[in-house]
Amino acid sequence: MVSLAPNVAKKQLKTEVLIVGGGPCGLMLANELGRRGIRCLVVDSKPSTALNPQANATQARTMEHFRRLGFADEIRALGLPEDHPTDIAYFTRYSGFELARLELPTAAEAQVKVKSLTGSWSAAELPHRVSQKFVEQALRRHAEAWPSATIRYGWKLAQFSQNEQGVQADLIDKSDGQLYHVTAQYLVGADGARSTVRQQLGIKWGGVTGIQREFMGGKMFAMYVRAPDFSHHFPHPKAWMYVAVNAERRAFMASVDGREEYAFHAALHAGEDADQWTEADAHRVFAQAVGTDIPIEIISMGTWLAGHALVAEQFQQGRVMIAGDAAHLFTPTGGLGYNTAIEDAVNLGWKLASVVRGIAPQALLASYESERKPLAERNTNYARQFADSVGLFTAKPGLELDSEIGEKERQQAGEYLNRHVRLEFNIPGVTFGGRYDTSSIIVKEDIALPPDEPNHYESTASPGGRPPHQWLADGSSLFDHFHQEWTLLTLGAEPVATHEFVAQAQNIGMDLRVVSLPDPELLALYEQPLVLIRPDQMVAWRGSSDIAAKAVLQQVMAMDL
Numbered sequence: 001m002v003s004l005a006p007n008v009a010k011k012q013l014k015t016e017v018l019i020v021g022g023g024p025c026g027l028m029l030a031n032e033l034g035r036r037g038i039r040c041l042v043v044d045s046k047p048s049t050a051l052n053p054q055a056n057a058t059q060a061r062t063m064e065h066f067r068r069l070g071f072a073d074e075i076r077a078l079g080l081p082e083d084h085p086t087d088i089a090y091f092t093r094y095s096g097f098e099l100a101r102l103e104l105p106t107a108a109e110a111q112v113k114v115k116s117l118t119g120s121w122s123a124a125e126l127p128h129r130v131s132q133k134f135v136e137q138a139l140r141r142h143a144e145a146w147p148s149a150t151i152r153y154g155w156k157l158a159q160f161s162q163n164e165q166g167v168q169a170d171l172i173d174k175s176d177g178q179l180y181h182v183t184a185q186y187l188v189g190a191d192g193a194r195s196t197v198r199q200q201l202g203i204k205w206g207g208v209t210g211i212q213r214e215f216m217g218g219k220m221f222a223m224y225v226r227a228p229d230f231s232h233h234f235p236h237p238k239a240w241m242y243v244a245v246n247a248e249r250r251a252f253m254a255s256v257d258g259r260e261e262y263a264f265h266a267a268l269h270a271g272e273d274a275d276q277w278t279e280a281d282a283h284r285v286f287a288q289a290v291g292t293d294i295p296i297e298i299i300s301m302g303t304w305l306a307g308h309a310l311v312a313e314q315f316q317q318g319r320v321m322i323a324g325d326a327a328h329l330f331t332p333t334g335g336l337g338y339n340t341a342i343e344d345a346v347n348l349g350w351k352l353a354s355v356v357r358g359i360a361p362q363a364l365l366a367s368y369e370s371e372r373k374p375l376a377e378r379n380t381n382y383a384r385q386f387a388d389s390v391g392l393f394t395a396k397p398g399l400e401l402d403s404e405i406g407e408k409e410r411q412q413a414g415e416y417l418n419r420h421v422r423l424e425f426n427i428p429g430v431t432f433g434g435r436y437d438t439s440s441i442i443v444k445e446d447i448a449l450p451p452d453e454p455n456h457y458e459s460t461a462s463p464g465g466r467p468p469h470q471w472l473a474d475g476s477s478l479f480d481h482f483h484q485e486w487t488l489l490t491l492g493a494e495p496v497a498t499h500e501f502v503a504q505a506q507n508i509g510m511d512l513r514v515v516s517l518p519d520p521e522l523l524a525l526y527e528q529p530l531v532l533i534r535p536d537q538m539v540a541w542r543g544s545s546d547i548a549a550k551a552v553l554q555q556v557m558a559m560d561l
Helices: 024-034 060-069 072-076 107-116 132-145 196-201 279-290 333-356 362-391 404-425 428-432 499-508 520-526 549-556
Strands: 010-014 017-020 040-044 088-091 098-102 149-153 155-162 167-173 179-184 186-189 205-208 218-226 241-244 251-255 261-267 297-306 309-312 320-322 328-330 486-491 512-517 530-533 539-543
Touching (some): 017 024, 024 040, 024 132, 024 333, 040 155, 060 072, 060 428, 088 404, 098 404, 155 196, 186 196, 186 333, 196 320, 205 362, 218 279, 241 279, 251 279, 261 279, 279 297, 320 362, 328 333, 333 362, 333 404, 333 428, 362 404, 486 520, 499 512, 499 549
Parallel strands (some): 010 179, 017 040, 040 149, 088 241, 186 320
Antiparallel strands (some): 088 098, 155 167, 167 179, 205 309, 218 261, 218 297, 241 251, 309 328, 486 530, 530 539
């Protein structure tokens, strides 16, 4: 909590939702609220969006949400050039031996290939490799375009309080010291791992931290660099992520712009204090990963901690919620932290809008924690598995020998790392398989569900999960036909009555659209002729008639709780 000077005049502001944190989660929430006309104010103490690359992998489900909001193509055009490989490759050193590689489509190839994929990867969008700093810029542009959304960087939360009527918060404009007193109906803390909001609420972390591994466990050294000569010293096909596996220095490096900028991260050894390192030390460590000394320009450098698998014990207290890194903290294997944060915002956005508009009771917001907390625990556990897989692997000195012994060591390492890279980076099950089966606002079915596996996804229309995807005869995605709010799918050639759903939705002010699709393959895919799709594109209910429409809509809007 920040102390405020006494007797300093405060300017009064009023909004419906105050969002603390202007990273991906806060900006995505501003887009979800802004497009629904909900007044929101986003504040962040940083001067602007991220300078450093940070997260680098946008998963397919996140891209589907960007598509829903209309800017997936814009995001896909950011980051790497459209013809740049997105492979993940492992080397003894970048100028040394290649050990393993997972070949993945370029951005241009992904847009073509996605329309022919079936099974686990049947999707409206494939993953995209793009630095978080570019994603944040795009999210900010779109958030600022909504008349009801206000974005203020350089503003710091000093303190807040809440009562049954709303939230009061004091903010400081760091540029001139001006104080603001904000009244809001709700506050969302999307303010990162050291969240001021979570700390003031007194919410503790659950889970584990401090996990030590040879790699991706403990303190890591990070640099954002320009290395225009890297390609001249790299004797292998281009990749997106380059992982160095040797006994001297474990490291990974992601291409930021596909030309000369890279996000570089290196594991530290016992006794090394990278917080005291000079640029000469940074050059030395980079050369250890490359295998030779090449000129680099250091844009920024610092340290961070791997070895987290933490989830907050609560996601909500009264009118205050937390989301993103404020609610869950990952070791970044699998790229799950940023993508989980985006889905927090997607889940919370339509619920806040429904409550603020008076369509749903405040009880609807309780489903945010009951749905997202189990998903955060699931995803942090997956990230921990991936980190164990790569971080507990021991790089033997013999890997670099140009001999029969070295060849044998590299073959064994390659077999292991080729298994690992598919475990960590080919994850349709993690991406699409998250479910809300414990939620009280899902009309559950008593049926067996496909297993939750990281590398395999079997779609099901059972309520609580992502709707099964299909490309339609006209070349469009089924998801493109969903309404921006609630969708009632009617499937098959036989007409099915929907008037009870329409009437009940009108009674409560629910924005529901009936979408009729006669394709028999869709009816077979969804197994029922009526399917209710939520605004966050999750299945809420399915059935064969509208006789129980009132009870269904009351449950999914928490009106019977």
